[in-house]
Amino acid sequence: MRLVDTHAHLHFSQFRNDFENIINxxxxxxxxxxxxxxxxxxxxxxxxxxSKMSNRILCSVGVHPHEAGKxxxxxxxxxxxxxxxxxxxxxxxxxxxYYRNLSPKEDQKRVFSEQLVxxxxxDLPVIIHIRDAYEDAYEIxxxxxxxxxxGVIHAFSADTSWALKFIELGAFIGIxxxxxxxxxxxxxxxxxxxxxxxxxxxxxxPYLPPNQFRxxxxxxxxxxxxxxxxxxxxxxxxxxxxxxxxxxxxxxFAANR
Ligand SMILES: [Zn+2]
Numbered sequence: 155m156r157l158v159d160t161h162a163h164l165h166f167s168q169f170r171n172d173f174e175n176i177i178n179x180x181x182x183x184x185x186x187x188x189x190x191x192x193x194x195x196x197x198x199x200x201x202x203x204x205s206k207m208s209n210r211i212l213c214s215v216g217v218h219p220h221e222a223g224k225x226x227x228x229x230x231x232x233x234x235x236x237x238x239x240x241x242x243x244x245x246x247x248x249x250x251x252y253y254r255n256l257s258p259k260e261d262q263k264r265v266f267s268e269q270l271v272x273x274x275x276x277d278l279p280v281i282i283h284i285r286d287a288y289e290d291a292y293e294i295x296x297x298x299x300x301x302x303x304x305g306v307i308h309a310f311s312a313d314t315s316w317a318l319k320f321i322e323l324g325a326f327i328g329i330x331x332x333x334x335x336x337x338x339x340x341x342x343x344x345x346x347x348x349x350x351x352x353x354x355x356x357x358x359x360p361y362l363p364p365n366q367f368r369x370x371x372x373x374x375x376x377x378x379x380x381x382x383x384x385x386x387x388x389x390x391x392x393x394x395x396x397x398x399x400x401x402x403x404x405x406x407f408a409a410n411r
Pocket of ligand 1: 358
């Protein structure tokens, strides 16, 4: 089975002591590639430098909504410059997070919009983080539009009707560990409704571990538990399903490689 983790933060401190083991483990487990994601400009530099450790690691550069209030005037130029590296396959994570609201809403909206425009200019897909802000994120996305290269609503956490609206705009739905939580009926319904053709798999590691590892550190190899859960919900064989999911992720992130 060939798997893919479209959202990881392998350069975070939680992996500092053993990231080489983690990389060996996911290579051994048949993970075709991992997209290592930055959350601000300096963090994106770290994300990019770690991605050079393995040809199975790609990189995304961007500013997370939590960091939107702290950007410097030249942050878009710096992201554009980082994106010149061949390892960089997308912009993000960017988006809106009104749950924790760590940056003023106006800053979040502006920084999200500016990164969307940059992704369009560079013809790169975009990784979008939305929490408790689906209304505003949808409005911005419909106004500016997704890049031709597409995008993903990562760690999707809304209901089926929202999922269908974002799919209509051309986005994939990013599904990870929370799908395996027995009580997460809403997300299981989303998967059933949208089908494998609209899903990319992810971990968001070190966060959001699957149910059997709750409270522990997540890692790319655990994406298999997400694929197993999708396979149960959709009643598709692991073999067929995993090849469809890999195809989606390649279409989104690896097209320019
Ligand atoms: Zn993330």
